[in-house]
Amino acid sequence: MASINSIYFDSGDTGFVLISTALVWFMIPGAGYFYSGMAHRKNALSLILLCMVSVAVVTVQWFFFGYSLAFSKSGNKLIGGFRKALFLNLEKEDPYPNTNISESTFAIYQLMFAAITPALAIGSTAERARIFPTIVFIFLWTTLVYDPIAFWVWSEHGWxxxxxxxxxxxxxxxxxxxxxxxxxYALVLKKRMIESEEGEPKPNNVTNIILGTIMLWFGWFGFNGGSALGANPRATNAIIVTNLSASIGGITWMLWDYRLEGKFSALGFCSGAISGLVAITPASGYVSPPSAIAFGLVSGFLCNLATKLRNIFNYDDACDVFAVHFVGGFIGNILTAIFAQNSIVQLDGHSDPIDGGFLDHNWIQIVYQLANSLAGGLYSFFATLMIVLIMNEIPGLSLRASPDSETLGIDQSELGESAYYFLDELIMANVQTGEYHQMPRGRVQTNGNIRQNDVEDGRLQQPSL
Structure with missing residues (x-):
């Protein structure tokens, strides 16, 4: 035990939360690699970069006033005040309520949640969103959408x-x-040119998708386990149910896809694992391991079906963010109302008792979960719609890249860099030696090792290293 001015903090709990903070940070480039692998290779670098920029932008916002808006006690039931702006007035000499950690430890841990949320959202904008407006959007969205919803759900004063x-x-x-x-965001941006011309594009790098899934799955142990805010049996239980739900979700999605072509899909397994992780997130500190099986099964099946909404309603969510995260989060919230148990909460030794869900005969919990879900989801949708529509009318903040930039690729047109210089040079070598013939819509067929790579309608240039 370590003491500060006679107020005691558990060094083990503090260390556990700080390690969890690092794990959650690790998830953010994981999301970048996941999205990068799903996109066309000429847009791969921009997606990884935007996820990392999200960390920097939200860190600045969180320090200046974001944390205060989300957790200050000086506001009302809808939003916090500015008392803790600039990280002032953090109760460094008192434990954060119902924990053995300081508020500064809690604040830096919660920063990672704030940083990863807009990084997840921008996956739907892949391959046609401009970089600078997206950065501005991250700042505005965190302030106007994430901070209020976080306050509603997690602040002691939130409704x-x-x-x-x-x-x-x-x-x-x-x-x-x-x-x-x-x-x-996807509705305002409309469909990608390549999606409109060629149908659903194929991922450029499935190994990056697997790498991103590994990073996300590993980091999720800090995401859910760390939310116990201490090294205790409740944190262990959260990690157990997280791992179990992800495993069941991945197997469920993969088997459900198997019925279509009789093949086991790596992308399907990764998507199912992520859906299981998403679904168990709101419940991980409230449910037992047997209950986690239901979360993986239901999310793996329903999130898979939800990916078909893109075709039904004709919108272009490039990385299925809505199907996996919105639908998965809603499933998790509702199943929490069924499987939550007070006995799990009491494993940490310091939390106040809860009434639990259906298993504890608390039937009204479903109403509370629906209210939380619908309010948060609808507010985020309409507030985001207003943000992007207004931004789109401001000179310099138009959201969508020009047709020329989209054809060339966001990496080259906005960054002047490429994720695959070696591949660009190999294609150029085939082009210069004439070992290719032009395919429809800018596709290239070579008679060497490269097949059906993109040559951008005469725009391919020798990259500089």
Missing amino acids: AHDLGSLDFAGGTPVHMASGAAALA
Whole structure:
């Protein structure tokens, strides 16, 4: 035990939360690699970069006033005040309520949640969103959407918290909010040129998708386990149910896809694992391991079906953010109302008792979960819609790249860099030696090792290293 001015903090709990902070940070480039692998190779670098820029932008916002808006006690039931702006007035000499950690430890941990949420949302904008307006959007969205929803759900003074809704690690503030924002942004941007011309594009690098899934799955142990805010049996239980739900979700999605072509899909397994992780997030501190099986099964099946909404309603959510995060978060919130148990909450030794869900005969919990879910999801969708529509009318902040930039690729047109210089040079070598013939819509067929790579209608240039 370590002491500060006679107020004691558990060094083990503090260390556990700080390690969890690092794990959640690790998820953000994981999302970048996941999205990068799903996109066309000429847009791969921009997606990884935007996820990393999200960390920097939200860090600045969180320090100046974001944390205060989300967790200050000086506001009302809808939003916090500015008392803790610039990280002033953090209660460094008192534990954060119901924990053995300082508020500064809590604040830096919660920063990672705030940073990853807009990074998740921008996956729907892949391959046609301009870089600078996206950065501005991240700042505005975190301030106007994430911070209020986080306050509703997690602040002691938030209306959803007072109502009795249960959300352990971000079913509504992180996943439903990012999924709703992704849908609104995608609707305003409209469909990608390549999607309109050629149908659904194929991922450029499935190994990056697997790498991103590994990073996300690993980091999720800090995301859910760390939300216990201490090294205790409740944190262990959260990690167990997280791993179990992800495993069941991945197997369910993969088997459900198997019925179509009789093949096991790596992308399907990764998508199912992520859906299981999303669904268990709001419930991980409230449910037992057997209950986690239901979360993986239901999310793996329903999130898979939800990906078909793109075709039904003709919108272009490039990385299925709405299907996985919004639908998965909603499933998790509702199943929490069924499987939450007070006995799991009491494993940490310091949390106040809860009434639980259906298993504890608390039938009204479903109403609380629906109220939390619908309020957060609808607010995020319509607030995001207003943000992007207004931005689109401001000179210099138009959201969509020009047709020429989209054809060339966001990496080259906006960054002047490429994720695959070696491949660009190999293609150029084939072009210069004439070992190719032109395919429809700018596709290239070579008689060497490269097949059906993109040559951008005469725009391919020798890249400089």
